[in-house]
Amino acid sequence: MKKTNLLLVLGALLVFFSSCNKDDSAPATKADILANKVWRITSHTVSPGRQTQDGSVITDLFQYYGTTYQDDVVRFNRNPNTYTFEEGPTKSDPTGDQVFNAGTWMLNSDETVLVLQSANGQFFSYGQIVPISEEDVIIVSEGSATHLTNYNIVDLTATTFSYNYAYRLQQNGPVYTETITYTAE
Template sequence: MKKSLRARLADVTLFAVAILAALFFSQCRKKDDQPNGIDKSYLINKKWSIASATVTPGIDIGQGPITDLLAVMPACFRDNFIVLKENGTGTEDEGGDKCPDADQTRSFNWSMTADGAFSGEMLDNFEGHTSVVKNDQGFTLTAVGKIDGENVIRTVVMAYKAI
């Protein structure tokens, strides 16, 4: 039985939120060296917002597969931003367009390995590997894995920019 368009959009939005949460709620060991990953200090004390978000292979939401997650995210989610602190804490802010039933801000913990890998306890609906690399305008989060126990391995790429 096919899911309704509304249910598939909810799944896509939930997937994007899961990937974001994977970035910010992962717990991992810290390494002292920075061989070829992002320097953690680059991420600290800046406001970061999502510039783009894609998924391959696309997710079928009833009208064919979509690959541009940002295009189907609600506007109230697209203006959110995060601030990461040196001590492993951070804040997500809803921005000017607050989503219904959401607090304006929420706190979270975050960590990463020296090579940019995020690992450890992930959300129940995502199993895979998440990594971060610096790009021209900010950083790119790449997650490869399965969502909601699907047999399909997807690659989600989310670019963040400093605002």
């Protein structure tokens, strides 16, 4: 009888402690979510709208990309933190390089700002020339330029990644905010 009671108590304790076992896996960080996926651009907007030469105002910049840019992708890798912007299936130059921009990336300490450092000093923006703003830093050393660009993360989930950045086209002109959204493939 004592052995049976002892076995019941030990069994109950074993069940109790195994059910109270904490999940040892930590929640994914934004860096973990961003990395090791292929992100395809799905939206690019500007606010306030930009006036075109014919006087109309546009907010949807993605419609002007054309098919050779609409299927481009970006990849973020970890250890080391590198990124690549790559041509999609419809390349603008069939004989050109698959990767058209690459470098390193990091997130700030609270994972709200993505910092890209281009390996070739290139400033990257889809479909337009954007003047360098206060959020951008260029470091020149020994004849080479390194370009750092900060992007404010708007949304980052397992399936959606969007960021924005602000700039002025003229010194005292309006501040435009562009938001670019990607979907994980």
